[in-house]
Amino acid sequence: MEENVNFIFCSHPLDKKKVDEDYFEEYQAAGLNHACALFSYEDLERGKLSLCGEDIKGTTIYRGWMMSPHMYENFYNLLLERGIQLINSPKEYAKYHLLPGWYKDFEGLTPFSVWNESKDIDDALKLTENLEGAFIVKDYVKSRKHEWYDACFIKDIKDKEEASRVIRNFITRQGESLEGGVVLRKFESLKCIGNHKDSGMPISEEYRIFIFKGKILIADNYWNKDKAVNISEDEYTWIESVASKIESDFMTIDLARKTDGSLIIMEMGDGQVSGLQQIGAYEFYRGFQVIQESDKL
Secondary structure, three states: OOOOOEEEEEEEOOEEEEEOHHHHHHHHHHOOOOOEEEEOHHHHHOOOOOEEEOOOOEEEEEEOOOOOHHHHHHHHHHHHOOOEEEOOOHHHHHHHHOHHHHHHHHOOOOOOEEEOOOOOHHHHHHOOOOOOOOEEEEOOOOEOHHHHHHHOEEOOOOOHHHHHHHHHHHHHHHHHHOOOOOEEEEOOOEOEEEEOOOOOOEEEOEEEEEEEOOEEEEEEEOOOOOOOOOOOHHHHHHHHHHHOOOOOOEEEEEEEEEOOOOEEEEEEEEHHHOOOOOOOHHHHHHHHHHHHHHHHO
16 A cells, blocks of 8 residues: 555534544544544535545545445545545445446355346336245345345245235335345355344344455454354455455455355445444554555565
8 A cells, every 4th residue: 555545434413523423433443543534424415525624635435324326426526626535436336335236246156136227016026037935125235134024035935925015015115215226135044143133033144354455454243243253264265366356445245154154245335334343443443554564565
């Protein structure tokens, strides 16, 4: 890395000079070794860029709430006018934020999926034709996994009444938040470590991996913060081979362990809008320093 990357966070909705409270610890941790700025997410939604904090220039990583590809492109261009370049271009953001963007590159390493570009229930039901087994319904970005049995999991896709109920619930409840279209992803047999106490959703052995400039920045359990990461050296090598195919300098890979012991890619995402899950903020930002030092060697 030729330069020390900057970070930009969402400001508090009621005070543009303070960081959004959900990102307070990250802001504190990043500020130890990086220049940090704030911007108003609410103003950006109205097409205006309001900056506060340190005067930053050059390569910058955004850490905050998800944006539509259109909103991100506007954000990217407004920052570029100020000499600030987000680490991922709008094209790169869209590719890994939306499932259809990255799916073809990793087909066979991730659950079989079909999708459309519609929010219509009848169009979604057409996707179920010729499918068999259990499936998950989601949009290009999110599922409603915490409404597991009502708006996410379809036990038998050939059960048209059940498939229609779950898909209809998903589309209705997503409403205007439905991104892109409807996606059906084959439900994989994963190593279960329990069930969610509220929704009953099965919780599997999953990992979130942050990839920075083609290298593993950090890996941790998705659900269980008290358990050691159960990834072997061979599996880390495999993850690095996956990372080498990624056309983005900062993104996430979510992996799950199947019942046969192998790992499968469950999701990919732009690293700027991916939560830390169980990763400690200070440990996360130390990772950037480690890679920066290794690049100097």
